[in-house]
Amino acid sequence: xxxxxxxxxxxxxxxxxxxxxxxxxxxxxxxxxxxxxxxxxxxxxxxxxxxxxxxxxxxx
Numbered sequence: 001x002x003x004x005x006x007x008x009x010x011x012x013x014x015x016x017x018x019x020x021x022x023x024x025x026x027x028x029x030x031x032x033x034x035x036x037x038x039x040x041x042x043x044x045x046x047x048x049x050x051x052x053x054x055x056x057x058x059x060x
Contacts, residue, residue, distance in 0.1 A: 009043035012036040 016036035023029045 005043055005047045009040040009047065011040075012043070013040035016040070 013036065016033040019029045019033040019036070
């Protein structure tokens with residue numbers, strides 16, 4: 001599950017980069033690209049928070 005989360009996050013950021021490079025002038029795709037970037041960053045933050053919590057629990 002956690003590996004899938006990272007793959008989805010990195011894929012969404014990669015797709016957003018490709019959209020910006022291929023069609024930089026299209027406003028809808030710029031908005032979609034921004035949404036994908038934010039979603040990817042949020043997914044990575046969720047993954048990192050879960051990882052840190054898991055390590056804290058295993059040490060306690």
